[in-house]
Amino acid sequence: MTITANTSGGEGASGAPMLELDAISLGKRYGRRVVFREVDLHAVSGRVLVVTGPNGSGKSTLLRCLAGLERPDRGEVRWQQGQRRWGVRERRARMGFMSPELALYDELTGTENLRFFARMRGARPAAAELEELLVRVGLAGRGPDRIADYSSGMRQRLKWAFALMHTPDALLLDEPGVTLDAKGFALAGELVAEAKQRGAVVIIATNDTREMELGDEHYALG
DSSP: OBOOOSOOSSBOTTSSBOEEEEEEEEEEEETTEEEEEEEEEEEETTOEEEEEOOTTSSHHHHHHHHHTSSOOSEEEEEEEETTEEOOHHHHHHHEEEEOTTOOOOTTSBHHHHHHHHHHHTTOOOOHHHHHHHHHHTTOTTOTTSBGGGOOHHHHHHHHHHHHHTTOOSEEEEESTTTTOOHHHHHHHHHHHHHHHHTTOEEEEEOOOHHHHTTOSEEEEOO
16 A cells, blocks of 8 residues: 655745655565565655555565566656756766665775765765764764774664765655664664754655654555
8 A cells, every 4th residue: 555645746845846656566686586576655845654564575675676676577766856867877876875784894994985875976075075974973983993893783874874964855764763772763863853854855665663764755565
């Protein structure tokens, strides 16, 4: 069942044209195994869509398809802002993505990891900008530490920093609260609320009831 916002078209919170996602009749399979079929989603600026479902239902795969990191076998994913449809380059530049599968480099420091990921996007943030980002996710003063010395919760906070680095217009989050303690989860909720307030499209894939509560709309897989 899909529940969608009543808003369509118009302007986002910043006065810019509203960003909309439409996923139309998406299907994905690996060999003979059907991951999901006939998925229809609609998401808009300033709203949080939560995709739920048990383990193995295809939540992570669906999120990768929406992000353009994986191709669906059928159907269409359309990101559109006003009359302009996003191409591959705009998705890469204007989308933030977080996943348990995101690999951090243990031999590098937190700051070095962020700088590396920024350069992959063609950006060269100043040291002060990276430190400000680390403060924002609760890692003040930990930028010079190697990732090998980070706890699992600290690694998840750094993934939040990666997702938020370029103030994305679309934020796709796969289990954003995993490994976080109560304080870290509260921070994650605040970051979702901030993204929603500035008019981003936020999509969360989860089977965690706490994360489900962050949603304005919900779509159940499986």
